[in-house]
Amino acid sequence: MGWLTDWRRSRVLKKHRIDERQWLAATGGFAFLKNYPHEKLKRLVLQFLAEKHFTGAHGFQVTDTIRLSIAAQACLPVLELGLDWYAGWSGIVVYPGDFRVRRSEVDEDGVLHEWDDELAGEAMPGGPVVLSWDAAAHATDINVVIHEFAHKLDMLNGAPNGMPPLHAGMDAAAWHAAFTVAFEGFNDALERGTDTWLDPYAAEHPSEFFAVISESFFEDPAETRRRYPDVYDQLKLFYRQDPA
Numbered sequence: 001m002g003w004l005t006d007w008r009r010s011r012v013l014k015k016h017r018i019d020e021r022q023w024l025a026a027t028g029g030f031a032f033l034k035n036y037p038h039e040k041l042k043r044l045v046l047q048f049l050a051e052k053h054f055t056g057a058h059g060f061q062v063t064d065t066i067r068l069s070i071a072a073q074a075c076l077p078v079l080e081l082g083l084d085w086y087a088g089w090s091g092i093v094v095y096p097g098d099f100r101v102r103r104s105e106v107d108e109d110g111v112l113h114e115w116d117d118e119l120a121g122e123a124m125p126g127g128p129v130v131l132s133w134d135a136a137a138h139a140t141d142i143n144v145v146i147h148e149f150a151h152k153l154d155m156l157n158g159a160p161n162g163m164p165p166l167h168a169g170m171d172a173a174a175w176h177a178a179f180t181v182a183f184e185g186f187n188d189a190l191e192r193g194t195d196t197w198l199d200p201y202a203a204e205h206p207s208e209f210f211a212v213i214s215e216s217f218f219e220d221p222a223e224t225r226r227r228y229p230d231v232y233d234q235l236k237l238f239y240r241q242d243p244a
């Protein structure tokens, strides 16, 4: 059914335009977006908006500006990959602020533990992306939108493990080596109490490291390349972009 999708997407571009003033209102706060091909990003955003469905949680009103702002950042990782990388789900749930999720786990003695996590974002395999607008709107050090959509890419080949499906010609061993060295070095630095450049949350799991360094790849590519040259090279091959 690829032709039908192609036809729908080209029709969206013929019928809709993004007003430049509205685009600036939605994206002006994200200076890094100016480094990317403007018209190409806008075209992808139009198609993204036609295919994804936004819902406000807790009575939150998702305005056109909010939709545009989230879509612009979400489209950046797939700018050269295409929207098919976000296929198979359509929901984006936006909370006004951080939200609570109930977690539970049965320990080795069979005892059920339950607790609440407070989150700024969550991506579910085959399900929606959930975002806190407060966190998404004040993305300075942390970009929750790019973070959650990077998780979506990571989940395409099963449980998130820090390695999305690589393109033909990419070397899984090279990816694994680059990310393992970086992840272990990052954890060592945290244990020594060294100030880390990346959000310490990256140490939680290889999948979190991939999501966090994907944020910095797009937001601060030159510094990402300087600090993590091997990881940068792998991300460049995967995202098919060389923003530095």
Ligand SMILES: [Zn+2]
Residues within 6 Å of the ligand: 147, 151, 207, 208, 211
């Ligand atoms: Zn995460």
